[in-house]
Each structure stands twice: as structure tokens, then as C-alpha cells.
Amino acid sequence: MTRAQLLHILQKFMPPGAEVYAADLLIHYRIQLHIKKPRATKYGDYRPPGRGEEHRISLNKDLNPFAFLITFMHEIAHLLNHEKYNGEVAPHGKEWKQHFQLVSMPVFEKEVLPPDVKHALGRYLGNPGASSCSDPYLFRTLRKYDANPTLLVEELPLNAIFRMQDGREFVKLEKNRTRYTCKEVSSGRIYLVPGLAQCEVVIKKQ
Template identity: 40%
Template sequence: MIRKISPYLPEKSIPLLNRVMANIDTELRVSKPRKSKLGDFRPLGTSGKSKISINADLNEYSFLLTLLHELAHHLCWVKHHGKVKPHGEEWKREFESILKPFVLSNVFPVDVSEATWNYLKNPKASSCSDENLYKTLRNYDFVKDDSVYVSDLAIGQQFEYIDKGLFEVLAKKRKRILCLSIKKKKRYLFQPTVSVNLIHL
């Protein structure tokens, strides 16, 4: 089942993943890159099976972590049929159970393993929600660009965010970065892990 996605995975993960997938009946698909999500799980497709899709542009460790995240959704659905919260305690238990063997088998590099252990203490909707894990995984991306994290900018610095124009950092809150749109004169809250292009004035 995982043969078609094996090129996207760490080679060391494949035997473990084969064992995991032996009792899981779902369709796996590699998707075009999506800005809104790294992967998704859909309970029932036209084939009567659940469907899992993972973005093709992820590095091998991000791809694996996202796949395990979505497989935990599948296992949770099989047991509870959508009667529990998507990222509630039931999902967290499934995710921790499915992920731990990969961490213990040193499938991930040391820095990713350490960040993953910390993430497992309270896993969120995606690895992007955990600043330390997201930044650690980004170190293994295929293409290195000149972007920076908005959390790394100082108050008053300006940056460009994709096609949304110029912004200025106003304040750093506990979980968000408050920024001002130069053009619209409106304030927006950014996730700390958002990648932006620094403007040198």
C-alpha cells in the first residue's frame, strides 16, 4: 500500500510503516502543495474507504509526521465514528501510540526526535502549530530560501507576506505576532512560524 508514497518517506521508516498499515484500510494519495494544510483525512470516499492525502512538497520527515497524524485520525474514526473532537484526547492517544515507535527507532534525526517528544506532551492540530517542531522540520526542507520567521523580526521591522503586501511588526504576544498592514492600515495576528521576506529599509 505504501509503495507509491515510499519515495517521499525516510527509508528507515518503511518497515515500521508497513506494519502499521497492515491493519489499516485507507487510500493514500500524494497531493499538490496546498497553503492551507499539509495533509488531510476524509472518512469515506466513493470507494467506501477513507482517504488520506499528503502534500508532495514536504521533506521526508514532515511527510512522515503528517502521514502519522492523518492515520491517527483514521484510527480514531474507526473507533468513534466522528463522535469525538478531531484533535481531542482520543486522537492524541492514537497519535502518540502510532508515533512513538518511529521516534524510539531513531527514524528521525536527533533534533527532530527531541522536538517531537516535546510536541507529544500536547500535540495540536498540526506540526505547524508547534513553533519549535515546525522550525526544526524546516531545516530539512529541499529548497532553502531567504525567508525568515515573523517571530524573529524586531518590533518596527517591515516585511512582505506572499502577495498580501507590506506589514510592520507592532507587538509580540504570547502566541501571535501583531502586525500592521501598511496599505490597509489594519492590524493582523500572525502565527510565529509564518515565513516572510524581510524588507531592508
């Protein structure tokens, strides 16, 4: 694939101004980019090369342009971690975070992100304590740009019955920090479900 063809594809998925940077990274590190149909469990992933193979990054094609770019940089940070530490550090530890900061810098300078996304990403990158893969504030900010946002458990009223992506149905009970105590309809068993879990409403009861 030529650089022009690569840019043409990236333009469809990334905010204007980011595609040149992304193409340069893909070419420089010889990365195979796989754009996949939506997967419920992840937005993207990085696979280190086997012998004689190339780095591989996959991204879900339904991500909005800002989520696509940020997930791309998230995976590039995994690649840099692999190059430098070869799997000897935690996947989302401080080394990964430093790489994520480094990769994000040109994107901050290029003004390709809207102010709220920029703020949310900056806040996430600047918080040394936030080592998890997805930050709730960043997640909620990025979600505003989805064409058809899916419903989150935290948005439902209490006592609503909802269905998770695996088909199981629950009643939403009380809040428990970032999660909700929920009762599975079929078994009556109690589970803690993250507020940011995606779901569908079955019945709404106020």
C-alpha cells in the same frame, strides 16, 4: 498497485526505514494516499470514507522526509479516531493524541528520526496539554530539514515590511506572546499575526 510499487514511491518521501511501516498501514486500513502539490494552508489531511469508499490521506509533496512521516502519522491518528469514535470526539483531543502516540511508537523504536526530531516529537507527545495540531517547537525543529526554508514572521526584524502568502503586506510592530502586532500597509489596520506564519520580505528596516 503492488506492495513493491508502493514502497518504491514511499521511499522518495520518507526517511529510510519508515516506508515499510507506512506501506503496512496503508494496506491494512485500505487507504488511498494522495501526494499533492504544496498547499499553503495545510500539510496534509484525512478524509473518512463515504459509503463503499476508502479512507483518504493527502500529503504535500514538498515536505521534508521527517515532516512527511510525522504528518502521515498525524493523519493516521485521525483515521484511528474516526474508526473508534466516528467523529464524536474533538479532532485534536486526548483520544487523537493517544492514537498519535500509539502510531508513533514503532517509529521511535526503529530509530528512523534524527535525535533532535525524536526529542521534539517525544516532547510534543508527552505533553498532555499540547492538543493543537502543530507544536511550535516541533515545527521549528522539522523546519531545519527543509531544503529551502521559507521565512517566518518571527525571524524578521521589527519594522520590516513583509508580504503574506495571500499577497497582503504588513509592517511588523511589537511582539505579543506568540504573535506580533502588525499594521496592514494598504488599510493601516492592526492585526495579530502568528510568529510562525510564512512570509516574504518586502523592505527590511533596522
